[in-house]
Amino acid sequence: MKEKQFTFYNGTTVPYIGFGTWQIPNEEAYDAVTMTIKNGYTHIDTALAYRNEENVGKAIKDSGLSRDAIFLTSKLPAKIKGYDETLEAFNTTLTNLGMDYIDLYLIHAPWPWDEIGKDCTKENIQTWKAMEKLYNDKKICAIGVSNFSIEDIQALIDACDIVPMANQIPFYIGRDQKDLLAFCKTNNILVEAYSPLATGDILDSPKIVGMAKKYNVTPAQLSIRYCIEKETLPLPKSIHESRIIENSQLDFTISPADVEILDAIKDVREN
Incomplete structure (x- = not known):
């Protein structure tokens, strides 16, 4: 996995x-x-x-690997907006992690989670300007957003100096976010696919199970590989070692014809 990477438009590399x-x-x-x-x-x-930065950072430090051998992402809470507020929250994250810098820092969402859809454009612009400062001060190697729509990203592009380098969104078979993915590709924004297994809903789909058998892989491996075939970066999660290992064993490719079949699935619970 170390040898397979995506590259942000600023040249920073990230494991795939x-x-x-x-x-x-x-x-x-x-x-x-x-x-x-x-x-x-x-x-x-x-x-x-997530309230787990402290032990995430401790595990990284205790791993025996050098800091530059790990790519670490954290995020500004969705409810925190504004220039000074962003700088303060970032410093809290650095303290929690026990790190001097973060590889990728994201605005977690364009609106607070308890006010989904609220127009926070002005606040997001000020937040992004603080992110730009942290990036220019070399506290962050790459900056981006999460859960941002085309309109949310365009507002930052129009008002700020740096185009987001990443957009982390829910992306999986049955939810390919075609228009948003195309927009991000046009602007050289790497899409990161969170919930690539649709929080487990995807694993019992007959079409996915059948195709996984064709490739002699598990439904989870097929689903994660699909994200890579779509040039997105998957972020699977598990606390079970066997699944952690399984999710990284992706040395196969899905044929273009089979990718099209998976693209056509619109509701994994019915297919």
Whole structure:
């Protein structure tokens, strides 16, 4: 996995699969990240809102790997907006992680989670300007967003100096976000695919199960590989070592014809 990478438009490289830590409590995060790194992952994704940064950072430091051997992502909480507020939250994240810098820092969402759809354009612009400062100060290697629509991203492009380098979105078979993916590709924004297994809903789809058998892989491996075939970076999550290992064994390709079949699936629960 270390040899397979995506490259942000600023030249920063990132391993082509990451380990997501959403919903992993802080007390379990140390063991999960330790186990993940032991099994070859060098790309770890966390967030201040996950409340597990402390043990994620500790596991990385205790891994024996040098800091530059790990690609670490964290995120600004969705409810935090504004220039000074962003700088303060970032410093909290650095302290939690025990790090001097972060490889990728994202705005977690364009609106607070309890006000989905709220227009926070002005606040996001000020937030992004703070992200630009942190990037220019070399506290972050790459900056991006998460859960941002075309309109949300375009507002930043129009008002700020740096185009987001990543957009982390829910992306999986049955939810390919075709228009948003095309927009991001046009603007050289790397799409990161969170919930590549649709939080498990995807694994019992008869079409996916059948195609997985064709390639002699599991439905999870097929689903994660699909994300890579779509030139997105998957972020699977598990606390089970066997699945952590399985999710990284992706040395196969899905034929273009079979990718088209998977593209046509619109609801994995019915296919």
